Amino acid sequence: MRFTLSCIGRMKAGADKDLFDRYLDRARKTGRGLGITDVALHEMPESRAQRPEDRKADEAKALLGGLAGGARLVVLDENGKNLTSPKFSERLEAWKDEGVPEVVFAIGGADGHGAEVLSRADLKLALGAMTWPHQIARILLAEQIYRAMTIQSGHPYHRV
Template structure:
């Protein structure tokens, strides 16, 4: 199952970009034998200032056809890392070919697009900068692969 992170905004060179790249590389190396990957990113930018609706349109166009949609939203479920890994496994085992993670802009994801999500997850009720959300998401995706591969998980 291919994974793509669809996000509003560009992640420029810097420590966050280095961390995301490192976790994506680790995931792609670890997850292939599990039937997961590759993990890619698709960045969109609303240059015309159309707000959430325009961002939702750009994100919708970035979604692979028939992809499982996982939206990152403060109203979403908080999952443990093993629960997150189990969700990825369940989607894969259902025969889904693509899974897309959505990270909206400063105002979040437009309700109409958010309502299309198969799953909404949250990294807590606090507001996080989008660049850090991308780092945390890529780390959790990599962590899920290590859990599924049988690597020791320090919380188990």
């Protein structure tokens, strides 16, 4: 199984990118022992369309264009489900046990996700009730992917 973070926009160099990269690296290393072959980042440019609906549609096409057959799509959305870290880990592990080849985590642009992406989602996931900047959302998601792996491996990182 492979995890891919598909994001609209690019993360600039700095402390937040360093933290994101640290969690991605930890996830890659921890994932190897769990049968996770890669944790990849795929950044796509923001649409330059004038109207928000057109931007969302353009970005939806970009996000869905690279989606392989059999992949599960997890869409970060403010109206999505709030899962605990153990429940999130269980969901990822269940997909792995089902033989799902890839889980794609989609973070949309500033206007949110287009209807096509939302309707295709296998899981709409919220990172809590608050609104987060997309750069911080990336860090939180990378940390939760790493945390899910530590839960699966029995590592003491996740304490309750």
